[in-house]
Amino acid sequence: MAVLLKINGKSQAVDAAEGTPLLWVLRDHLGMTGTKFGCGIAQCGACTVHVDGQPIRSCITAHEDVEGTDIVTIEGLSSRQAAVIQAAWEAIDVPQCGYCQSGQIMSAVNLLANNANPSDGDIDDAMSGNICRCASYMRIRQAIKDAAKKL
Amino acid sequence: MFLDLANKNLTQAAKPKHIPILFKPTRRHVLGGLGGLTIGLSLAACQSKTKSESPKALAEFPDNSGLEEGPGLFISIAEDGRIQIRSPRSEMGQHALTSVAQMIADELDVEWDMVELAQAIGHPKYGDQNTDGSTTVRNNMIHFRRAGASMRHMLEQAAANEWGVDKSECSSELGVIRHGSGKKISYGEIAKAAAALDIPSEEDVVIKDRKDWRYIGQSMPSVTVPKIVRGEGIFGIDVRLPNMLNAVIARPPTVWGKVKSFNPDDALAIAGVVKVLELPAPQGDAIGFQQVGGIAIVAKDTWAAIQGREALQVEWDAGPNETYNSDEYAAALTEAVNKPGDVKLRRGDVSSQLAQASKMVSADYYAAHLSQSPMEPPAATAKWDGDKVECWACTQAPQAARRTVAQVCGVPEENVTINVTWLGGGFGRKSKADFVVEAALIAREMGQAVKVTWTREDDLKHGYFHAVSAQHMEAALDENGQTTAWLHRSAFPSINSTFAAGVDQGSEFELSLGATDAPVAAPNMQVEIGKAEAHLRIGWLRSVANVYHHFAVGSFADELAHAAGRDSKDYLIELIGSDRNWDPTTDGAIYPNYGRSLEEYPIDTARLKAVIEKAAEMAGWGRDLPQGRGMGISAHRSFLSYVATCVEVDVDDEGRITIPNVWVALDAGTVVNPRHTKAQMEGGTLFGISNALYGEITAKDGVVQQTNFPDWRVMRMREAPRAMEVHIMESDAPPGGVGEPGTPPAAPAIANAIFAATGKRFRRMPILGQSDHLNLTGEG
Numbered sequence: 001m002a003v004l005l006k007i008n009g010k011s012q013a014v015d016a017a018e019g020t021p022l023l024w025v026l027r028d029h030l031g032m033t034g035t036k037f038g039c040g041i042a043q044c045g046a047c048t049v050h051v052d053g054q055p056i057r058s059c060i061t062a063h064e065d066v067e068g069t070d071i072v073t074i075e076g077l078s079s080r081q082a083a084v085i086q087a088a089w090e091a092i093d094v095p096q097c098g099y100c101q102s103g104q105i106m107s108a109v110n111l112l113a114n115n116a117n118p119s120d121g122d123i124d125d126a127m128s129g130n131i132c133r134c135a136s137y138m139r140i141r142q143a144i145k146d147a148a149k150k151l
Numbered sequence: 152m153f154l155d156l157a158n159k160n161l162t163q164a165a166k167p168k169h170i171p172i173l174f175k176p177t178r179r180h181v182l183g184g185l186g187g188l189t190i191g192l193s194l195a196a197c198q199s200k201t202k203s204e205s206p207k208a209l210a211e212f213p214d215n216s217g218l219e220e221g222p223g224l225f226i227s228i229a230e231d232g233r234i235q236i237r238s239p240r241s242e243m244g245q246h247a248l249t250s251v252a253q254m255i256a257d258e259l260d261v262e263w264d265m266v267e268l269a270q271a272i273g274h275p276k277y278g279d280q281n282t283d284g285s286t287t288v289r290n291n292m293i294h295f296r297r298a299g300a301s302m303r304h305m306l307e308q309a310a311a312n313e314w315g316v317d318k319s320e321c322s323s324e325l326g327v328i329r330h331g332s333g334k335k336i337s338y339g340e341i342a343k344a345a346a347a348l349d350i351p352s353e354e355d356v357v358i359k360d361r362k363d364w365r366y367i368g369q370s371m372p373s374v375t376v377p378k379i380v381r382g383e384g385i386f387g388i389d390v391r392l393p394n395m396l397n398a399v400i401a402r403p404p405t406v407w408g409k410v411k412s413f414n415p416d417d418a419l420a421i422a423g424v425v426k427v428l429e430l431p432a433p434q435g436d437a438i439g440f441q442q443v444g445g446i447a448i449v450a451k452d453t454w455a456a457i458q459g460r461e462a463l464q465v466e467w468d469a470g471p472n473e474t475y476n477s478d479e480y481a482a483a484l485t486e487a488v489n490k491p492g493d494v495k496l497r498r499g500d501v502s503s504q505l506a507q508a509s510k511m512v513s514a515d516y517y518a519a520h521l522s523q524s525p526m527e528p529p530a531a532t533a534k535w536d537g538d539k540v541e542c543w544a545c546t547q548a549p550q551a552a553r554r555t556v557a558q559v560c561g562v563p564e565e566n567v568t569i570n571v572t573w574l575g576g577g578f579g580r581k582s583k584a585d586f587v588v589e590a591a592l593i594a595r596e597m598g599q600a601v602k603v604t605w606t607r608e609d610d611l612k613h614g615y616f617h618a619v620s621a622q623h624m625e626a627a628l629d630e631n632g633q634t635t636a637w638l639h640r641s642a643f644p645s646i647n648s649t650f651a652a653g654v655d656q657g658s659e660f661e662l663s664l665g666a667t668d669a670p671v672a673a674p675n676m677q678v679e680i681g682k683a684e685a686h687l688r689i690g691w692l693r694s695v696a697n698v699y700h701h702f703a704v705g706s707f708a709d710e711l712a713h714a715a716g717r718d719s720k721d722y723l724i725e726l727i728g729s730d731r732n733w734d735p736t737t738d739g740a741i742y743p744n745y746g747r748s749l750e751e752y753p754i755d756t757a758r759l760k761a762v763i764e765k766a767a768e769m770a771g772w773g774r775d776l777p778q779g780r781g782m783g784i785s786a787h788r789s790f791l792s793y794v795a796t797c798v799e800v801d802v803d804d805e806g807r808i809t810i811p812n813v814w815v816a817l818d819a820g821t822v823v824n825p826r827h828t829k830a831q832m833e834g835g836t837l838f839g840i841s842n843a844l845y846g847e848i849t850a851k852d853g854v855v856q857q858t859n860f861p862d863w864r865v866m867r868m869r870e871a872p873r874a875m876e877v878h879i880m881e882s883d884a885p886p887g888g889v890g891e892p893g894t895p896p897a898a899p900a901i902a903n904a905i906f907a908a909t910g911k912r913f914r915r916m917p918i919l920g921q922s923d924h925l926n927l928t929g930e931g
Contacts, residue, residue: 033389034382074382097244098379099575135837137871
């Protein structure tokens, strides 16, 4: 049964088995590989996307459950917050390997959309679901603060 | 260099091998026009900067992939003057592509904005591609510089020929060749003529003076980050080919375990599963980089394959390692280091000193198995065409992957093409080619392209684990508190066990990582190795044996300071002793020195002490700290670089730790990119702290017990330091490594800080494990 998903503003019919997580629909069915697989159980945040503006872990979200929502992935970020965050990330070269950074950026965009001036504690709360094994945490924190200043 | 382990080539401090042929005066050098391999995943145009022209207006790069030698291996020049630099080194977060481009572009003398990056396939002609041992800069800088300079030489010669003048009258300036008369020609215009020239001899090619460097030593922005922040990087797991199937594998839960029986029916009943097939078991008596066997579930998408594996009915024959239990093994290791072992370094007479010392101090340390767990788990894609196979993989070692795929599949190496994608972290795991072999085996069976994805559970259950270890330390102090004897006994399952049968103790090579190289000034010193068989695949992880050896050495140095009633930093400086270049071989040790000579890269105690003083100065060492806070310091030379780390911890009444500050001083000699070098110090330090606080892989009945990130714990944002400062010492010494040296001192530095804050000595890694509270009452 095809499911109609609205991803980055574009509606797409997806014919995947019921229960297939959004992550694998994005990656394997739609070829959108910017959203990453890291753990499969919502522990690492690499698969974070926005559903109706909220960050969710696409690895545990059945694709049919997000039919009718607005899904935004790293490829579709277009808000001013996102542009400022991406620029802040580039300005100090936050990423090392970069694999987790799609998820980091999705979480950071949501943080700044809801909190213009996050404290260290706010950053901890918003970002601790996103593991970076390269441990680029010092620069993620810095870039979020830099972006907040610009916004 | 760690692949040398497989070759048993540990004892020679050899020069770096696999040097690309950049100079060969007699052969014709062809820059363009050759057909050859198509790199399916060219990483060209990594940079996101948009050019004013549309992409179609850009000139094509000549296809240099068929070249066998010369600077064209690494450099292609398009008619419009754009430069393509082909990196033979894998990109896994150390910004190797950027630093390779810096080294080549500097000597080539081109505008940075004209440079685009591509990735070389795995092939010996590119020289050393083993992205491991922190070697990209330290072992290859001179080759990359010569490649750039050699190409510049040829461009100048071609311009001179064009103008009928002597080459000495021509000079380069950022992509243009100029003549004294005012004539000029761009690289793009003269590139084809340059390509037809002979490769110059090494003596004819002049590399720049250090003072003239334009990019080397500068914090050039990363060439990968602009793509990363838009989700455009292509990692191994992101590879997609037409008609590609996706596979996951049910692997034997124990090493050398085998499939006893299986029934594919339930797996095949899952929608999307197209095939269930048994992989061959590994051959011979050493597992090496072979596949571990098991049952592959091949499906239309990855999720279906995962579901198919859940449903699969399979029975395993556990094999010889089912007796492996971490608790018992820990006791055996500790027992092993509490009796005499094989002596691997001996200076003076440790036993008699210990017997007559006015004070004797001893301590046992333990460090658990660790997993590299890169955020991108291993993943590889393969596609056969007749008896030729093309693979795409996030590999640190494409030549090893090529060799192993050829061996296991029984085809000549020439039939195997390894395309290297970006790596979502490596940390040593992706040096091992097993996952590439799996893809090749399954794709051959399927007759179509197949991607093998490892889930996180696969990564943790079937890894090449960092060795568990026990260390026993003893020291004699004289009446002034000075250390007069130092005994270090180590036991751990050796990496060599992965490559040879019957290995039952660690190697001199592993001891040289933090034990036999400890620059202890005491007149009596002894290092011994104890017995330890391996029951998991043992592999290397960022900084390798330095992790556990330096945890013990760095912690014990602090214990001695306290035993002597001295300041930890001052005592550490005294323990290292006078300024000298120390050679462990004079005390009978086999000392590979990270593959380089001690003449070129001595163990220079003055440099080690200098980073200690610098880190202490940055930290304000010795200042009063609030209640509950403590500062710890440690320093170590590894991968030819010197790092001192000072950690400040805050421990609350319930034993919860936070890290207000970390200070790191690094002397890596010549540094190519300070910004990215600092990033490696940040990441390497936090990786080390994560190991020390949380990292623990255990086995029961031969089966790894951890399954995913909740029970394999790694540092998260809330646990990261609140502030961190890195200082790079000014130096024109030859380059040292930077990817790994940050890790070793971090573990003892935080353990020492916790002692300073609490008075409790933690001698076991991990210090916290799954807990958020220090155990301040029981035994460390």
